[in-house]
Amino acid sequence: xxxxxxxxxxxxxxxxxxxxxxxxxxxxxxxxxxxxxxxxxxxxxxxxxxxxxxxxxxxxxxxxxxxxxxxxxxxxxxxxxxxxxxxxxxxxxxxxxxxxxxxxxxxxxxxxxxxxxxxxxxxxxxxxxxxxxxxxxxxxxxxxxxxxxxxxxxxxxxxxxxxxxxxxxxxxxxxxxxxxxxxxxxxxxxxxxxxxxxxxxxxxxxxxxxxxxxxxxxxxxxxxxxxxxxxxxxxxxxxxxxxxxxxxxxxxxxxxxxxxxxxxxxxxxxxxxxxxxxxxxxxxxxxxxxxxxxxxxxxxxxxxxxxxxxxxxxxxxxxxxxxxxxxxxxxxxxxxxxxxxxxxxxxxxxxxxxxxxxxxxxxxxxxxxxxxxxxxxxxxxxxxxxxxxxxxxxxxxxxx
Amino acid sequence: xxxxxxxxxxxxxxxxxxxxxxxxxxxxxxxxxxxxxxxxxxxxxxxxxxxxxxxxxxxxxxxxxxxxxxxxxxxxxxxxxxxxxxxxxxxxxxxxxxxxxxxxxxxxxxxxxxxxxxxxxxxxxxxxxxxxxxxxxxxxxxxxxxxxxxxxxxxxxxxxxxxxx
Ligand SMILES: Cc1ncc(COP(=O)(O)O)c(C=O)c1O
Numbered sequence: 001x002x003x004x005x006x007x008x009x010x011x012x013x014x015x016x017x018x019x020x021x022x023x024x025x026x027x028x029x030x031x032x033x034x035x036x037x038x039x040x041x042x043x044x045x046x047x048x049x050x051x052x053x054x055x056x057x058x059x060x061x062x063x064x065x066x067x068x069x070x071x072x073x074x075x076x077x078x079x080x081x082x083x084x085x086x087x088x089x090x091x092x093x094x095x096x097x098x099x100x101x102x103x104x105x106x107x108x109x110x111x112x113x114x115x116x117x118x119x120x121x122x123x124x125x126x127x128x129x130x131x132x133x134x135x136x137x138x139x140x141x142x143x144x145x146x147x148x149x150x151x152x153x154x155x156x157x158x159x160x161x162x163x164x165x166x167x168x169x170x171x172x173x174x175x176x177x178x179x180x181x182x183x184x185x186x187x188x189x190x191x192x193x194x195x196x197x198x199x200x201x202x203x204x205x206x207x208x209x210x211x212x213x214x215x216x217x218x219x220x221x222x223x224x225x226x227x228x229x230x231x232x233x234x235x236x237x238x239x240x241x242x243x244x245x246x247x248x249x250x251x252x253x254x255x256x257x258x259x260x261x262x263x264x265x266x267x268x269x270x271x272x273x274x275x276x277x278x279x280x281x282x283x284x285x286x287x288x289x290x291x292x293x294x295x296x297x298x299x300x301x302x303x304x305x306x307x308x309x310x311x312x313x314x315x316x317x318x319x320x321x322x323x324x325x326x327x328x329x330x331x332x333x334x335x336x337x338x339x340x341x342x343x344x345x346x347x348x349x350x351x352x353x354x355x356x357x358x359x360x361x362x363x364x365x366x367x368x369x370x371x372x373x374x375x376x377x378x379x380x381x382x383x384x385x386x387x388x389x390x391x392x393x394x395x396x397x398x399x400x
Numbered sequence: 401x402x403x404x405x406x407x408x409x410x411x412x413x414x415x416x417x418x419x420x421x422x423x424x425x426x427x428x429x430x431x432x433x434x435x436x437x438x439x440x441x442x443x444x445x446x447x448x449x450x451x452x453x454x455x456x457x458x459x460x461x462x463x464x465x466x467x468x469x470x471x472x473x474x475x476x477x478x479x480x481x482x483x484x485x486x487x488x489x490x491x492x493x494x495x496x497x498x499x500x501x502x503x504x505x506x507x508x509x510x511x512x513x514x515x516x517x518x519x520x521x522x523x524x525x526x527x528x529x530x531x532x533x534x535x536x537x538x539x540x541x542x543x544x545x546x547x548x549x550x551x552x553x554x555x556x557x558x559x560x561x562x563x564x565x
Contacts (some may be wrong), residue, residue: 024563037563159564176565298413298428305427347430348562 015131019354027348032041035378036365037348039323041240045277046288049239050359053273061272067264069097070275075374076282085218087226093253096260096271099279101206104232106132107259108202108249109168109203112137116169117167122153123356124324126176126204129272138167144358150315151178155189162193168200171219174207177355177364178324179300179317184217189221200255201229205320207320209238209289212297214318215385222251227252230259235274237320238289239281244274251385298319298339299367303374306363311389321368325351328361330388331395338363345384347377406431410439411448441487457552459544466518467496467512467544470527471505471537482506485532494522505537516540531560 027033044050068074081087089095098253099103105128113119113136120141121129128138141161145153158169171190172180194201199393203219222227234247249259263269300317307314307325314325327337328362334379341347341363352359402498403411406429422440426433443449474518477541482500483564489509490498497510509527513519528536544552 020563020565024561027562033562035562038560039564040560042558042560294409301427301430302424350563350565352564371417371424375424385439 005081008232008291010386011137012391015134018127018131020127023342023348023350026208026342028341029254030342030346031349033342033346034369034373034380035142035348036369036374036377037350038107038121038366038368039322039350041237041284041292042243042367042370043240043292043336045240045244046261046281046285048284048288049241049277049280051392053277056276060278062273065097065269065272065275067260067269068095069270070272072280073097073275073279074248076279077250080282081218081231081250083299085221087218087221087231087250089250090345094250094256095261096249096256097275098232098234098247098263099267099270100236100245101234102128102245103263103270104230104234104249104259105129105202105204105245106136108230108232108255109136109138109261111255111258111376112168112200114167116164116165117398118165118168119167120158120199121254121345121356122158122170122360123174123357124151124175124177124352124359125170125172139165141166142249142356144356146358147326147362151175152182153181153190154186155193155395158190159197160192162197162199166199167199168202169194170202170204174203174211174216174319175322176207176320177180177322177350177359177362179320179321179322179375180315180320180324181211181214181216183214184222186400187219187222191219191225193229195342199228201230203224203229206232206234206237208233208292210296211319212293212300223234230255235278235281238293239285240292241281242279244271246270246278247275248337294365298383299369299371299374302371303367304363306374306378307315310378310385312381312385321366321369323365324362325365326335329392329394330385332361332388333334334360340388341381345380347380347384401442401448403448406408407439407443411443413451415421415428416454421530423469443527455548459543464514465512466514466516466519467541469511469539470511470523471539472507472509472527473534473536474506475532475534485530488530489527492522492525492526494519509524560561 016071021066028318069129074095076094078089083090086189093176109132115137117138119133120143121140122145133140143153143161145151187248210218219228220231230249230251232249234355235241303323304316312325314323317323330337334353338349352364409429414421422433424434426436448549465502476482486507489495494511495509496512498506501508511519523536523538539551541563
């Protein structure tokens with residue numbers, strides 16, 4: 001019999017499974033669960049986008065596209081980024097269509113990482129950054145953003161971790177899992193450090209349209225940052241197109257070219273059907289998107305108020321569709337809390353530590369759910385909290 | 401009454417779900433509960449909010465409901481136009497909606513009853529006999545797919561994984 005364990009790549013073996021899997025297995029066996037654990041919109045892709053895709057299939061768009069993606073789509077993306085952020089990208093060699101931001105992140109990291117290069121990863125953050133860095137041969141260096149600063153990383157924290165081996169910095173605002181956004185001024189400070197130490201920035205701005213207060217700043221739009229930024233974005237969140245698997249990467253022709261080299265051998269091109277749909281989304285999708293964004297914003301306020309009323313301490317998330325409340329007053333770890341909440345109150349959330357060690361003591365609650373579900377979940381959580389914070393207080397009183 | 405952005409938002413929220421309480425709407429829009437109540441009251445008084453109703457799929461309850469769309473051609477009256485005839489028609493409780501139409505006919509009348517016979521009888525004895533009604537053409541509804549913006553068949557269910565990153 002073959003011993004796969006001996007044969008498998010040690011590098012991949014070292015990468016841990018995402019902590020989310022465990023809850024997924026647990027949840028899938030249960031009935032009557034209200035889930036705040038979903039990292040994707042509860043809307044279905046707007047019909048006009050689906051319809052455009054169906055039409056493209058009828059017309060016979062079933063072939064490979066250029067490695068870079070459909071030129072028309074790249075042009076549309078360039079136009080969109082210029083109109084929104086005044087950053088100029090040449091569609092021919094500075095825009096690459098990818099299979100989601102997921103592929104974009106992988107390509108970016110592989111294109112720039114030499115063995116042993118360090119990549120700065122502010123945490124909590126999306127689950128793929130550190131594993132993709134490791135699999136690219138790099139060394140992820142975590143920067144714990146502090147809860148006191150609403151989990152926004154600071155220029156000083158970044159500078160502290162810079163070594164001669166530091167190659168790149170990953171930024172991700174609006175943030176999954178915290179819902180934090182970052183101001184232009186804070187980004188300017190970070191840009192100074194980036195410039196001083198000659199770093200590359202990989203900026204995952206997939207939630208940029210889901211910014212509820214203030215305006216999103218595209219990192220590449222900051223002075224002198226365009227040339228050293230790999231901008232990653234996609235259609236998953238704003239247009240409710242997660243399953244289509246489509247994103248894009250923009251940046252200096254040298255690095256986008258390098259990424260395209262990997263992409264041409266590993267992916268060839270992004271699916272043409274999704275590219276046709278994305279074209280429709282950019283050309284005619286603004287109105288429906290705005291409606292979805294307005295709806296998220298209302299739910300955001302509802303959830304925040306609800307959490308406050310049941311005594312769940314939470315800073316105000318101003319982007320994405322997550323809230324990241326603290327559960328420290330229960331005395332439980334994030335994992336204990338999430339598991340108990342699931343088994344006893346039938347509410348699914350994601351423990352914060354899954355997104356980085358400093359997410360410990362928090363849970364991620366997605367408000368991409370109906371108002372009815374959100375209300376029900378908050379009610380259940382309230383009863384649950386009463387039981388456990390009550391016990392905690394009793395214990396404290398007894399020992400004090 | 402001229403609507404502002406908040407009024408419009410309140411209307412959109414209520415149109416989608418009229419059971420939301422003023423407390424919830426207040427939180428969603430960042431306004432005081434009093435303010436929401438005041439605005440809703442004004443919208444009701446101005447007949448912008450006409451009624452809070454419930455969309456019921458009687459078929460799912462196993463109840464037989466027969467509906468028919470009647471094309472009605474009428475002779476407009478001097479001074480009153482179509483309004484007088486329309487009024488004669490919409491007063492009947494069997495009549496669920498009446499629209500004045502452009503094109504081949506004048507009034508589109510939706511009628512509901514328990515049986516086909518009942519509806520047909522209503523048309524022939526009550527509707528067709530109204531003075532100024534020239535002719536009627538009755539189209540029975542065979543199946544309702546979508547009503548008031550809601551797809552009745554196989555309402556799209558949540559197909560997402562329960563947990564995802
Ligand atoms: C911050 C962040 N980046 C990237 C992704 C993956 O996006 P895509 O569907 O474009 O691969 C997600 C999905 O949850 C995300 O939250």
